[in-house]
Amino acid sequence: MICRRFGSKPLLTRCHLPQMPPEIVDASSVFNPGAMAIDGVTYLLLRVQTRGRRTFLVPAHSHDGAEFRVAQRPVQLLGLDGLSGSGLHVYHVYDPRITVMEDRIHVVTAMDTDRGCRLAIWRTAGNPGSGFAGLDNLMLVGLVRGSPDGTSGVSSGHENTRNGVLFPERIDGRYAMLHRPNGPQSDGPASGNTIVFSQSDDLRIWDTGRAVLSGRPHYWDELIGSGPPPLKTEKGWLHVYHGVATHFQSVNIYQAGAVLLDLADPTRVLGRTRDNLLEPREGWEVTGQVPNVVFPSGWVADTLDDAGHASLDSRVRIYYGAADTVVARADTTVAELISACE
Ligand code: BMA
Numbered sequence: 001m002i003c004r005r006f007g008s009k010p011l012l013t014r015c016h017l018p019q020m021p022p023e024i025v026d027a028s029s030v031f032n033p034g035a036m037a038i039d040g041v042t043y044l045l046l047r048v049q050t051r052g053r054r055t056f057l058v059p060a061h062s063h064d065g066a067e068f069r070v071a072q073r074p075v076q077l078l079g080l081d082g083l084s085g086s087g088l089h090v091y092h093v094y095d096p097r098i099t100v101m102e103d104r105i106h107v108v109t110a111m112d113t114d115r116g117c118r119l120a121i122w123r124t125a126g127n128p129g130s131g132f133a134g135l136d137n138l139m140l141v142g143l144v145r146g147s148p149d150g151t152s153g154v155s156s157g158h159e160n161t162r163n164g165v166l167f168p169e170r171i172d173g174r175y176a177m178l179h180r181p182n183g184p185q186s187d188g189p190a191s192g193n194t195i196v197f198s199q200s201d202d203l204r205i206w207d208t209g210r211a212v213l214s215g216r217p218h219y220w221d222e223l224i225g226s227g228p229p230p231l232k233t234e235k236g237w238l239h240v241y242h243g244v245a246t247h248f249q250s251v252n253i254y255q256a257g258a259v260l261l262d263l264a265d266p267t268r269v270l271g272r273t274r275d276n277l278l279e280p281r282e283g284w285e286v287t288g289q290v291p292n293v294v295f296p297s298g299w300v301a302d303t304l305d306d307a308g309h310a311s312l313d314s315r316v317r318i319y320y321g322a323a324d325t326v327v328a329r330a331d332t333t334v335a336e337l338i339s340a341c342e
Contacts, residue, residue: 002277002332002336002337002340003256003277003278003318003330003331003332004330004331004332005282005328005329005330006066006317006328006329006330006331007066007329009284010284010322010326010327010328011066011068011319011326011327011328011329012030012033012044012046012060012068012070012326012327013030013325013326013327014026014027014028014029014030014325014326016030016068016070017030017048017058017070018070018072020058020072020073020074023050023054023056023073023074024048024050024056024058024074025050026051027048027049027050027051028049028050028051028053028289029048029049029288029289029324029325029326030046030047030048030049030058030325030326030327031046031047031049031295031321031322031323031324031325031326031327032047032094032095032096032295032297032320032321032324033045033046033047033060033096033297033298033319033321033327034096034097034098034107034228034297034298035098035228035297035298035299035300035317035319036098036099036100036105036133036298036300037065037300037302038100038133040063041061041062041063041133042061042062042063042065042068042300042317043059043060043061043062043098043132043133043135044059044060044061044062044068044298044319044327045057045058045059045060045075045096045098045107045135045298046058046059046060046070046327047094047095047096047321048074049289054092055092055093055094056074056075057074057075057077057093057094057096057109057138058070058071058073058074058075059071059075059132059133059135059136060132061131061132061133065300065317065329066329071131071132071136073136075135075136075137075138076126076136076137076138077093077122077138077140078125078137078138078139078140079139079140080140082140083140083143088113088114088115089113089114090111090112090113091112091113091114092110092111092112093109093110093111093120094109094110094111094112095109095110095162095163095297096108096109096297097109097164097165097166097226097228097229097297097298098229098298099165099166099167099168099229100168101166101167101168101169101175102169104123104124105123105124105133105134105135106121106122106123106141106166106203107121107122107123107124107135107138108120108121108122108164108165108166108177109122110162110163110164111143116159116160116182117160117161117162117182118143118144118159118160118161119143119144119159119161119162119164119179120140120142120143120144121140121141121142121143121144121164121166121203121204122138122139122140122141123138123139123141124137124138124139125137125138125139141203141204142202142203142204143159143204144159144161144164144177144179144198144204144206145159145204145205145206146159146205146206146207146208147205147207148205160181160182161179161180161181161182161192162179162180162182162191162192162225163178163179163180163195163225163226163242164177164178164179164180164226165177165178165179165226165227165228165229165230165239166229167229167230167237167266168229168230168232169232171199171264171266172199174199174200174201175199175200175201175202175203176197176198176199176266177197177198177199177200177206178195178196178197178212178226178230178239178266179195179196179198179209179226180192180194180195180196180224180225180226181194181196181209191223191225191244192223192224192225193214193215193222193223193224194211194212194213194214194215194224195211195212195213195214195224195225195226195241196209196210196211196212197209197210197212197266197267198210210267211267212259212261212266212267212269213241213259213269213272215243215244216243218247219245220243220245220253220255220257220275220276220279221241221243221244221245221255221257221276222243222244222245222246222247223243223244223246224241224242224243224244225241225242226239226241226242227239227240227241227242227256227295227296227297227299227318227320228240228296228297228298228299228318228319230261230266231299231301231310231316231334232263232308232309232310233309233310233312233334233338234305234307234309234312235260235270235312235338236260236261236262236263236270236271236338237260237261237262237263237266238258238260238310238334238337238338238341239258239259239260239261240256240257240258240277240296240299240318240337241256241257241258241259242254242255242256242294242295242296243255243256243257243276251291251292252292253279253280253292253293254280254292254293254294254295255276255278255279255280255294256276256277256278256279256294256295256296256318256320257272257273257275257276257277258272258273258277258337258340258341259271259272259273259341260272260338260341260342270341271338271341271342272341273340273341277332277337277340278294278296278318278320278330279294280292280293280294280322280323282322282328284322284323284325284326284328285322285323285328286323287323288322288323288324288325288326289323289324289325290323290324290325291323292323293321293322293323293324294320294321294322294328295320295321295322295324296318296319296320296330297319297320297321298318298319299316299317299318299319300316300317300319301314301315301316301334302314302315302316302317303315310334311334312333312334312335312338313333313334313335314333314334315331315332315333316331316332316333316334316337317329317330317331318330318331318332
């Protein structure tokens with residue numbers, strides 16, 4: 001078993017959330033967390049849904065990566081007012097992916113709007129000494145978009161994309177991101193089958209994505225999307241993604257696998273797992289708000305080498321949402337993930 005579940009139950013359920021009136025009272029679910037570690041402390045950014053099906057992000061932190069203290073109030077999202085000036089109405093900000101880059105904490109979220117699903121990039125704005133590393137206030141850097149003259153666009157000129165993850169460093173001097181444009185689906189929520197690589201000079205205007213990997217029809221990963229941000233190793237960028245099997249009569253099954261990308265040119269796939277590495281099996285994964293979902297969205301490698309790579313023998317803690325209802329953890333190592341890709 002390459003990904004081993006931590007303990008016999010989820011790490012966080014709705015019961016772990018404090019009451020945060022007026023926004024969050026008797027929450028329905030907590031799932032799909034972003035994750036990072038700073039100075040030995042693990043931070044999660046939780047997606048919390050209320051009974052009104054409103055969405056909030058709530059920070060949590062832990063000294064052992066297992067028992068988390070959840071903040072007493074949701075994240076304040078700053079800078080959204082500027083968007084309403086443009087007439088854009090935002091319904092939900094969700095599925096945060098955290099990347100520490102150039103000593104700053106960056107968060108990429110999906111954003112459901114009256115003009116489809118967008119990606120938003122945020123930076124911490126608050127006081128890093130707050131106990132949640134400043135995650136309690138996020139300032140909008142911008143929405144991911146193509147160039148105003150239409151010569152480039154994150155998804156062929158229109159910005160309907162999801163599952164965005166920033167690389168932790170520039171590549172060829174430019175910011176780099178993987179994301180997954182939403183393609184036309186016959187029914188159900190917007191999704192897609194190709195993860196693309198885009199670059200930007202300012203985190204706002206992104207060039208047209210170049211395809212990195214696509215879904216494999218009939219198998220476990222027919223539709224795909226990035227999981228946590230890529231992890232730098234001496235062998236390449238290690239990346240976990242979710243795959244959706246859509247060929248079952250009555251249910252879509254969300255699983256997770258991995259891919260290894262070339263360090264200099266992340267559009268070059270060096271290896272990819274044939275089988276999934278994590279699939280819904282436990283009760284809390286097969287039953288819940290959306291049954292049969294494991295959705296990795298954050299991870300932490302415990303040891304880095306002198307060059308800043310995640311060491312091959314490093315443990316990796318994967319934090320994932322299960323059944324869009326709870327947060328769970330599965331552990332593995334860098335070496336095991338890489339060999340599964342080969
Ligand atoms: C995806 C996203 C995720 C969600 C998953 C399973 O399309 O909406 O936020 O966890 O579906 O419902």
